[in-house]
Amino acid sequence: PDPQPFKSFKPDVSNIYRPKTPFPPTQMKAKGKLEKAICKKAFNKINVELPLETTLTAPERNIFSIDDRVDENARLMDASMESMCVDKEEDDEF
Structure with a gap:
């Protein structure tokens, strides 16, 4: 027999997952x-569509302040409260 059997053994590497x-x-x-x-x-x-001069001198109409947002939120809350009151009044009539 082979005196060193493990040195001559070569595993099949085609089935190894890599x-x-x-x-x-x-x-x-x-x-x-x-x-x-x-x-x-x-x-x-x-850069081509908006030259620097036009960009710097353009009015700041798209910039909203926090006060504008708070006012808008207050208006929405008032409108929702009014709609809730209208629903209750209609239910009371029936």
Whole structure:
């Protein structure tokens, strides 16, 4: 017999499970480059459509203050309270 049987033994490596890497680095880099290109294209489009002078001198109508939001919330609460009162009055009539 063979004096060292374990040295001559070679396991079958075709059946061994080898897990894949969860995020291949090449795909992640490609995705990052794609996102960067999309952002750059959008930024360039903004720069072309809205010149700096127009952007800086544009009226600030889209900026809402906290007071405006509180007032709007108060109006909504008043409207909801009124609708609750109307429902109770209609129920009392029947």
